[in-house]
Amino acid sequence: MDDHAAGTGESAIIPVRCDVSDTRSVEAAVRRAAQALGGIDIVVNNAGIGAAGTVADNSDEEWHRVLDVNVTGIARVTRAALGYLRRSPHAAIVNTCSVAATAGLPQRALYSASKGAVYSLTLAMAADHLREGIRVNCVNPGTADTPWVARLLDAAEDPAAERAALEARQPHGRLVTAYEVAHAVAYMASPAASSTTGVALAVDGGMHALRLRPE
Numbered sequence: 001m002d003d004h005a006a007g008t009g010e011s012a013i014i015p016v017r018c019d020v021s022d023t024r025s026v027e028a029a030v031r032r033a034a035q036a037l038g039g040i041d042i043v044v045n046n047a048g049i050g051a052a053g054t055v056a057d058n059s060d061e062e063w064h065r066v067l068d069v070n071v072t073g074i075a076r077v078t079r080a081a082l083g084y085l086r087r088s089p090h091a092a093i094v095n096t097c098s099v100a101a102t103a104g105l106p107q108r109a110l111y112s113a114s115k116g117a118v119y120s121l122t123l124a125m126a127a128d129h130l131r132e133g134i135r136v137n138c139v140n141p142g143t144a145d146t147p148w149v150a151r152l153l154d155a156a157e158d159p160a161a162e163r164a165a166l167e168a169r170q171p172h173g174r175l176v177t178a179y180e181v182a183h184a185v186a187y188m189a190s191p192a193a194s195s196t197t198g199v200a201l202a203v204d205g206g207m208h209a210l211r212l213r214p215e
Contacts (some may be wrong), residue, residue: 020047020073021065022078030080040084042189043073045095049112050148058110070114074121085134092189093129095122096181097138099204120201126198135197137188142204145175171212172205 014036034040048070051058058066074095085091098115100108119138126136143166144150156162167174183201187193189209202208 008126020076020079021068022156026076027080028074028076030084032067033083034081040081041091043078043081043085044189045077045093046185047073047077047095048114050152051114052107052152053111054107054110062101062118063110066110066114067117070111071117071121074118076126082129082134083185084198085129086132090191090194091132092133092193093125093134093136094185094188095138096185097140097200098124098140099140099202099208101140101200102208104149105204108120121202124196130197135193137193137196137199137201139184139188140200140208141205141209142203143172143180144181145177149175170205170207174205176203176205195213 012162013031016029016032016036017025019025030040049066050123051062051066072179078093085093097118098111099105100112101115101119105112119140122136122138153159153163153166163175170176181203184201188196188199188201206212
């Protein structure tokens with residue numbers, strides 16, 4: 001931790017390397033974070049990888065890899081942090097899910113399956129840990145303007161047309177920003193949401209629920 005940042009009230013970042021697909025790595029990282037921070041009040045399970053294609057396009061190895069990171073990774077991190085969260089007076093877990101958990105998107109079979117599992121896991125965790133004082137929610141972004149989406153666009157035959165199509169399928173007509181997702185996560189983790197648990201907060205410009213008529 002930077003002493004100047006700590007002394008002036010500025011945010012301090014403590015970098016800790018972690019492989020969410022490896023239990024020992026997760027346990028060591030969580031332990032180090034807890035020691036540096038004096039405990040753990042909030043866990044944001046944000047690690048994830050994407051996959052494109054229909055159910056016929058991804059190998060068994062890719063299915064195992066994506067599910068291991070996107071779903072089992074959440075279980076590993078949460079399991080390692082539970083002891084600290086149980087001692088917190090305002091514990092919260094926020095999982096990064098996706099609109100793909102609730103809407104059928106083309107060419108996203110594996111990714112959608114993983115995020116559907118994240119949504120169900122969020123509900124189960126919320127039920128399991130409510131009486132321990134731990135809130136569990138998830139945030140469901142629409143298509144966000146991230147490096148992964150940028151790589152998909154770069155690989156398209158017509159990147160400009162593909163970007164326009166992704167923007168058009170979200171009712172507000174643009175990609176979601178990373179800052180919008182971050183603000184949603186911060187709200188769900190904050191005391192302002194202290195009566196909110198087992199909830200999926202959509203950050204998708206209305207994509208999950210709105211059906212606008214063409215202009």
